[in-house]
Amino acid sequence: MEIGFLGLGIMGKAMAVNLLRHGFKVTVWNRTLSKCEELAAEGASIGETPAAVIKKCKYTIAMLSDPSAALSVVFDKDGVLEVICDGKGYIDMSTVDPDTSLKISEAIEHKGGYFLEAPVSGSKKPAEDGQLVILAAGKKELYEEIIPAFDVLGKKSFYLGQVGNGAKMKLVVNMIMGSMMNAFSEGLCLADRSGLNCQTLLDVLDLGGIANPMFKMKGPTMLQSSYSPAFPLKHQQKDMRLALALGDENAVSMPVAAAANEAFKKARSLGLGDLDFSAVYEAVKVAEGSASGTK
Amino acid sequence: MEIGFLGLGIMGKAMAVNLLRHGFKVTVWNRTLSKCEELAAEGASIGETPAAVIKKCKYTIAMLSDPSAALSVVFDKDGVLEVICDGKGYIDMSTVDPDTSLKISEAIEHKGGYFLEAPVSGSKKPAEDGQLVILAAGKKELYEEIIPAFDVLGKKSFYLGQVGNGAKMKLVVNMIMGSMMNAFSEGLCLADRSGLNCQTLLDVLDLGGIANPMFKMKGPTMLQSSYSPAFPLKHQQKDMRLALALGDENAVSMPVAAAANEAFKKARSLGLGDLDFSAVYEAVKVAEGSASGTK
Amino acid sequence: MEIGFLGLGIMGKAMAVNLLRHGFKVTVWNRTLSKCEELAAEGASIGETPAAVIKKCKYTIAMLSDPSAALSVVFDKDGVLEVICDGKGYIDMSTVDPDTSLKISEAIEHKGGYFLEAPVSGSKKPAEDGQLVILAAGKKELYEEIIPAFDVLGKKSFYLGQVGNGAKMKLVVNMIMGSMMNAFSEGLCLADRSGLNCQTLLDVLDLGGIANPMFKMKGPTMLQSSYSPAFPLKHQQKDMRLALALGDENAVSMPVAAAANEAFKKARSLGLGDLDFSAVYEAVKVAEGSASGTK
Amino acid sequence: MEIGFLGLGIMGKAMAVNLLRHGFKVTVWNRTLSKCEELAAEGASIGETPAAVIKKCKYTIAMLSDPSAALSVVFDKDGVLEVICDGKGYIDMSTVDPDTSLKISEAIEHKGGYFLEAPVSGSKKPAEDGQLVILAAGKKELYEEIIPAFDVLGKKSFYLGQVGNGAKMKLVVNMIMGSMMNAFSEGLCLADRSGLNCQTLLDVLDLGGIANPMFKMKGPTMLQSSYSPAFPLKHQQKDMRLALALGDENAVSMPVAAAANEAFKKARSLGLGDLDFSAVYEAVKVAEGSASGTK
CATH class of the missing domain: 3.40.50.720 (NAD(P)-binding Rossmann-like Domain)
Structure with a gap:
């Protein structure tokens, strides 16, 4: 052939x-x-x-x-x-x-x-x-x-x-992925600020019902603030935007995806757009004294 | 012993x-x-x-x-x-x-x-x-x-x-789980309304980087609107609330978890609190003509 | 002239x-x-x-x-x-x-x-x-x-x-208006379900620091579920979408506007798009037994 | 007497x-x-x-x-x-x-x-x-x-x-107020980043249907980043939390208030809790290069 x-x-x-x-x-x-x-x-x-x-x-x-x-x-x-x-x-x-x-x-x-x-x-x-x-x-x-x-x-x-369904399916998958990355980032930040060990959280997650390759692969690098771009944050945010636009056309309300999209936008405004999409963790972590340290 | x-x-x-x-x-x-x-x-x-x-x-x-x-x-x-x-x-x-x-x-x-x-x-x-x-x-x-x-x-x-760290760790894990379940529900609803096949979405998800036991186990039953309560929605929502309260104590902003929590509350208001927490999918799907059909 | x-x-x-x-x-x-x-x-x-x-x-x-x-x-x-x-x-x-x-x-x-x-x-x-x-x-x-x-x-x-600044200014104003309408609707719903009198809430609001013509004019008709379209909900939602898109271009994260936009989309999915934008109140109110009643 | x-x-x-x-x-x-x-x-x-x-x-x-x-x-x-x-x-x-x-x-x-x-x-x-x-x-x-x-x-x-209804009514009013302050802050930030003049936005708002004393009083001081605490942000956030808890008891979903609450929490994490609640504007504005400037 x-x-x-x-x-x-x-x-x-x-x-x-x-x-x-x-x-x-x-x-x-x-x-x-x-x-x-x-x-x-x-x-x-x-x-x-x-x-x-x-x-x-x-x-x-x-x-x-x-x-x-x-x-x-x-x-x-x-x-x-x-x-x-x-x-x-x-x-x-x-x-x-x-x-x-x-x-x-x-x-x-x-x-x-x-x-x-x-x-x-x-x-x-x-x-x-x-x-x-x-x-x-x-x-x-x-x-x-x-x-x-x-x-x-x-x-x-x-x-x-x-035609179009291939692109749409990819948007749906990436939208779920983007929301999950935000949930994961919020969880890591909550664990850290509540006095729990983040590495232990990764270990616990990896043994349970929501264990997945993304948490396993990105978790350790996120804890090191290492964001070599496998999938750039600005592209992830663009896919969230396109998925929300697809929802808009079809009158589908997606408040969790919308909140995740705004978090990715905040990350872009902090100059993290060219890093890996897991860098949204840095935007979640921004707090007094830490903001300048994220850059 | x-x-x-x-x-x-x-x-x-x-x-x-x-x-x-x-x-x-x-x-x-x-x-x-x-x-x-x-x-x-x-x-x-x-x-x-x-x-x-x-x-x-x-x-x-x-x-x-x-x-x-x-x-x-x-x-x-x-x-x-x-x-x-x-x-x-x-x-x-x-x-x-x-x-x-x-x-x-x-x-x-x-x-x-x-x-x-x-x-x-x-x-x-x-x-x-x-x-x-x-x-x-x-x-x-x-x-x-x-x-x-x-x-x-x-x-x-x-x-x-x-003491307390065991309970806190469980709250963090359940918070991530609850947000993921919402992201998953929004994705299923978006796929369905955009003319994609939801079973195919499950198959695609299961082959990728965010594949996890929860999607694999709950996906098929959600598509059948079957919500035998392994973990009741009202308990999941309570854990979201407690996790957000833990974040409140420690000044951790968690907009994605907060959006997910409000979705679970909407589900409770629709009378879904005693069903499995995956029944939040019904709340996400509520639309003209479908609302009464969810009960 | x-x-x-x-x-x-x-x-x-x-x-x-x-x-x-x-x-x-x-x-x-x-x-x-x-x-x-x-x-x-x-x-x-x-x-x-x-x-x-x-x-x-x-x-x-x-x-x-x-x-x-x-x-x-x-x-x-x-x-x-x-x-x-x-x-x-x-x-x-x-x-x-x-x-x-x-x-x-x-x-x-x-x-x-x-x-x-x-x-x-x-x-x-x-x-x-x-x-x-x-x-x-x-x-x-x-x-x-x-x-x-x-x-x-x-x-x-x-x-x-x-050119463009006139249109942009109008989008900003309408975005604030749309978020306010949602906050107002949530407040009315919270008052009602908490056993307070909604008309009294309107009276209290009208005497305080956030009194405004929109609450004064729309409040009474909303309590009567009367939504003769002065400004159709679908147009308000379109303006929210355009304002969020403007924010996207400029990397402005607007989580409250995004949540309001999703509420308007939910209202559209409930068939309320041609009514006045204050009909988002009906979407906020949707609950067990009430959903079918909203249509 | x-x-x-x-x-x-x-x-x-x-x-x-x-x-x-x-x-x-x-x-x-x-x-x-x-x-x-x-x-x-x-x-x-x-x-x-x-x-x-x-x-x-x-x-x-x-x-x-x-x-x-x-x-x-x-x-x-x-x-x-x-x-x-x-x-x-x-x-x-x-x-x-x-x-x-x-x-x-x-x-x-x-x-x-x-x-x-x-x-x-x-x-x-x-x-x-x-x-x-x-x-x-x-x-x-x-x-x-x-x-x-x-x-x-x-x-x-x-x-x-x-007894309790007085406190509840006050929570409802303050919840609406807190969401409005966030909508206002997002609008000011969007105007600024889109190349519009924020003072003009204040003037336009003051002539329209959503004109209210709070925008009129707080707007000019917010543009000067002046936040002398008439109502401290941490108290506003506490009232949002209590209002959301009241909603939780009564199964009222309030996604806009929840998003506003998370924004106030972000502001607290940035060290703005003792300033006026309008200082949430600083949290909304945080962006590359600006974060350190807010403190």
Whole structure:
């Protein structure tokens, strides 16, 4: 099976390598060419432009950094739209908002192409290990045809119906995650100020009914005020905002998520936006004498 | 090792049985005598009153249903206080608030006895399996002497320092749990109203970084509006209130927990207080035409 | 002074009449012609189209119902843009969001025209009495030239600087108003459920430091569950959303406004969106047995 | 009419002077004697102890600083309880919580005395001007007999039913006030960060439907970060807490008040508790670089 692959960032590179190692023929493109050469060493062909990749391959996967990059490879010169046509499938695995996804979908289908949005849950390590969770939505036939690739890239894929549902599902998950991170931060702060040992709280949590990988992984680094950005706080806050906007459209009242969103905004106002989203703990902790110490 | 055991409810009975099966000599007392006979069949001796049990045993564990029962066995006629004395240890594993715990502690120490509060995390099944998590606080020497019993009752015990810290640690954990349950409910409601499949959301959550036993266990029953009370909503809300009060004492601002608490109060006002705490989902879902359907 | 006037709804008609009665020559246009004839009886000239009005008058005031109407009279066929030119001033007093205002401003200035946004605070009665509060922003010279008209229409006008500031000021005011309405509703509900008399609460409030016209006017109707829409709840909620979005842009955390916004969303989900914004009281009151009664 | 008066702080002194000037015979007592002499110069008699005042007068008014002072004059040696008896009325106008009020009420009625709680709305200036608002509850007959005094002390008095209702009414009013102060602070902060002029916002607010004395009085000092404590923030937060507890008892969900309470708690944690309650504005404003500046 031959697959085009657009975007070789941390995630994209790991995914393309996995495809190559499982016997797929892969033609790659990346804005900066050097990344392509690393893949060529693993056996990939190189496409000069997004259009060239689409022209050559029946299926093309994109893994871009953000909505503007996702739009650019489709709509700009030498982009996907110039050559996509009946019989070709385009699978965008970037994380974008539902509107961006819909815009790309409409443009591609207008040219006769097939479209699937397929954002993933999981970051670098799961990408390398082929353990992503794939949230696919759009053309059902395309989903079924691309399953062999998804089986290599992820431990599980879901087909969620119409375009937009993949992005929405990701927003719902990230909204729950953001509220949980705030609850966790409030709990750590309450424990600390009440004279309890925070490390013991982590140990107790990890043995009970709400034990989860996030608490286990982030807890120890939060206690050290270490916030190397795996998922930047400003992006988490943006996802909270988009999830609340989705709730607004559908008249869903979400007071806990709204309170969590305001806490993330407070963290942004304290200059923590580029740190890991767990840095909201610093905003929760701000108190007399500590505020200046958080920066 | 000989141990007295006061209170043979669901939890207490399972715990006393475990002690017996691991070779402890156990003398039991329960307000309704029939429960004692079940234990006698497993080899237990029977004490006529709390005082009789204390008199006979160097160490006595209590596992009562609530603060008033915990106070009653200590302070009432034929209670613990009448005979407790130097050299005897009293371990209260009931779930009570920090003030109740302190009151019992002071009374017992005033008589020369040793006291340990030791609330547990875990319900019926972990109690039967000896897999509780024990949050002990109070007399350090007593903690060390009673470890052989804790090793039988739980998978892990913590010594948390002064009396009150066990109760506080439990409040912190339950506060995080209550906020998480609200975040989860809001997410389910948002998914549903946005046209996503809630079962799929559960599947996605269970594969990701915030997967936890509570979502896995409660999710499916919540989707069926089934709320058999493992932990009644009114008790969860009471713990949220006590945790917020603890935060008030220590000037800890917890806006997410406060929003969750108000949601639980709304659920109480809708008549859901005696159902499982996951019934807060019904309050989140209340909308035109659905409100009356929730009851 | 000759003034064009576009839009003769409840507000626009009252304002145009005021201008006529104070000696201004007024040329009116309205989408449905009959409204124009009422004004003609008061001495107004009639313009066939927005373009015709602009052509005839040096200054034209618009008072349209919403952003789409405001955009339509400018950009559609026979609209303002076709004839606006150097030396002519366009004053939009409609309530629109900052983005709509900016879009109109840019289009008009691109043609050489002068633009002022000037949303008002106050509804039908103040409009009739010339007691509006005018929040003007945009071309300073135009503001100064149009002051004679503003003096007739309002009791006070403010010049707030660049275009968008009028809309923003109105959002800030409405956000405070929405939070106050929620605080008021919660207080009424708390009084009622605590066995206090709500009418007495209104009397007490009216004698103290937080007495204000809104409590005085809305309180009695709220106690009668009467919500004839002076300002529809869905519009209030939209303004809360826009104000929170403005806060998001500027990293301002507003947890009280966010909680109020979620309460308005809950009210919308209960089917109260078309009632007066004070109907959020019904959402606050929802409880066992009352939910179905609110509809 | 002869009236006893216990407590000559800022409020009590002003009230006792008013009674004297309107022809009442007044016998005063105060913990520090010098205050009594000031009143003697206005024509008051002096009582050596609370008991002595009660013994001499048929009606005695108390205006103490807090619940502990209110309890002390009643229950301590030479206190009210020692001599109160059938036919004598005791009117406590201090601001206390419902439980304290009930405790005093029961003790006095047990001795055959009549009791009225009558907290006031209004501070120093209204006390001097006889413009307080009086929230009376308890013995109806006593209320009717004491009206001549209330007419001198206040512009309006309310009879609210059973003891506790006066305290509750005050909590409801203060809860609304605290939420409003937060909404106001958020609005000022949003205006400032959005490039609007805060003084203009104050002017606009003062002309509209939510204009109120508190915004008018506190706004200008807040913009100067001046927080001389008319009503200390920690007392406002305590009243929010008590109001939320009252809501908890009655299953009233109050998410806006809860969010406001958490903001006041954040302000306390920043060391602002002894300043005026309007200092919550400083907590709302805390941002990168500003945090250290708030202290």
